[in-house]
Amino acid sequence: xxxxxxxxxxxxxxxxxxxxxxxxxxxxxxxxxxxxxxxxxxxxxxxxxxxxxxxxxxxxxxxxxxxxxxxxxxxxxxxxxxxxxxxxxxxxxxxxxxxxxxxxxxxxxxxxxxxxxxxxxxxxxxxxxxxxxxxxxxxxxxxxxxxxxxxxxxxxxxxxxxxxxxxxxxxxxxxxxxxxxxxxxxxxxxxxxxxxxxxxxxxxxxxxxxxxxxxxxxxxxxxxxxxxxxxxxxxxxxxxxxxxxxxxxxxxxxxxxxxxxxxxxxxxxxxxxxxxxxxxxxxxxxxxxxxxxxxxxxxxxxxxxxxxxxxxxxxxxxxxxxxxxxxxxxxxxxxxx
Numbered sequence: 001x002x003x004x005x006x007x008x009x010x011x012x013x014x015x016x017x018x019x020x021x022x023x024x025x026x027x028x029x030x031x032x033x034x035x036x037x038x039x040x041x042x043x044x045x046x047x048x049x050x051x052x053x054x055x056x057x058x059x060x061x062x063x064x065x066x067x068x069x070x071x072x073x074x075x076x077x078x079x080x081x082x083x084x085x086x087x088x089x090x091x092x093x094x095x096x097x098x099x100x101x102x103x104x105x106x107x108x109x110x111x112x113x114x115x116x117x118x119x120x121x122x123x124x125x126x127x128x129x130x131x132x133x134x135x136x137x138x139x140x141x142x143x144x145x146x147x148x149x150x151x152x153x154x155x156x157x158x159x160x161x162x163x164x165x166x167x168x169x170x171x172x173x174x175x176x177x178x179x180x181x182x183x184x185x186x187x188x189x190x191x192x193x194x195x196x197x198x199x200x201x202x203x204x205x206x207x208x209x210x211x212x213x214x215x216x217x218x219x220x221x222x223x224x225x226x227x228x229x230x231x232x233x234x235x236x237x238x239x240x241x242x243x244x245x246x247x248x249x250x251x252x253x254x255x256x257x258x259x260x261x262x263x264x265x266x267x268x269x270x271x272x273x274x275x276x277x278x279x280x281x282x283x284x285x286x287x288x289x290x291x292x293x294x295x296x297x298x299x300x301x302x303x304x305x306x307x308x309x310x311x312x313x314x315x316x317x318x319x320x321x322x323x324x325x326x327x328x329x330x331x332x333x334x335x336x337x
Contacts (some may be wrong), residue, residue, distance in 0.1 A: 003193025076136035262296030270294030
């Protein structure tokens, strides 16, 4: 969700610089089931451009239509969409459509929490009745300070529903290696909204331009590698195609607490990498070694670099979200449980 709101904030700010009005549509509640859960957003601008989505595509036309009155009146409103007869999702979606105008202070605070990689929150006030109400609206909370998404909005004192959402730091992926499969994995992960850092030794003779979608490119010696940015919202993948380098990077990263740590290559290679790493540091923790995923990826019959990228990213998502990969037709209960 964090990368989605980041993109929308950037679009809102850009529109403001062009004196274009924008309204934000947020799914704030749901009865039954739907394509996506509350917290998804869509931006509609007065020039007709839209960004983001609140469903699989069926609801968006109605949202754009309903947004026109908010663009004209600057008064937020709640709309509902009953998908039981049109989407087949057996749910009623409640969507708040509100005018948005960002203050410079909000923009600065937003960029600060992203850079510092700290959680932030939002509160959206509404009722489940279809109506327009100047008291409806959203505010962000950064380090205890609140910032509204439009001028002169204050959290209402009257009794209203409040949809609260927590945004974690942008998920990041550290790729150690600079071969073709790194290029494919970098692009696909970037399409997911992840911040991708590619790490390669100087002898690779590569630059960031080689890796489409990369957030940053690090070319340094292993002894000088700074791993302080690796946190619980980070996935790591060793894919250097060099046994020696994989061992060295493994040792350098042994004290990190990433959400996922994968090693490219067959199982016997993983065992050799671990064995050699233990030769250099016999005190590597059992917990760290047991968290290593190798071969990285899930079994989908992947063969090409692009297919392997999907396999690896799917495993990362499953590990981070504590899911056991299976066919959805075999899953009991709802898809999003």
